[in-house]
Amino acid sequence: MSDAVDMIVGQWAAESPDLAGELWPIEVLARIQRVNRVVEKQLKAFVTEHDLEPGELDVLTTLRRSGPPYALTAGTLIPAAMVTSGAISNRIDRMEAKGLVERVRDGKDRRAVRIRLTPAGHALTETLMAAHLRHFEQLLAPLDRATCATLATALRTLLEAHGDTP
DSSP: OOOHHHHHHHHHHHHOGGGGGGOHHHHHHHHHHHHHHHHHHHHHHHHHTTTOOHHHHHHHHHHHHTOTTOEEEHHHHHHHHTOOHHHHHHHHHHHHHTTSEEEEEOSSOTTOEEEEEOHHHHHHHHHHHHHHHHHHHHHTTTSOHHHHHHHHHHHHHHHHHTTOOO
16 A cells, blocks of 8 residues: 555655665654644534634633533633634634633632633533544544554654653
8 A cells, every 4th residue: 555655755765765764754754744634624624514613622622621610711721722822812702702611700819710611612512522523533444443542652652752741
């Protein structure tokens, strides 16, 4: 079997035979990049069907998995969303306008504002999460569960080695 990355590696090996033994990182990292593009494209199409942006789904699912009362500060959402404070504020503004989240004052510290799922946001997240998992399962359908587990372990190791830890 051959893919676009095999073609790229083959072209480099033909053009620069002295690099042939050094091309193995491309075989891994170029495939990770290409899979990421496929996943992002599919995710964008999925969330667009529900009048959302991918980052909005990220906020919804982060709030939902935080547990009751399904509320976090914007500062807590930033690392989970991997965006700037300005970007998270804009995202929250859009989601608030859609009735999915609301800003509420912290009962203990009136200076603190928490972003909380509304009942509509909670219901949408419940519906989307089940469909999102089915969608991701379809993306991984060419791989069996054991291969997925091995791949997940290898990718976790790579991410941890580069500082991507909670």
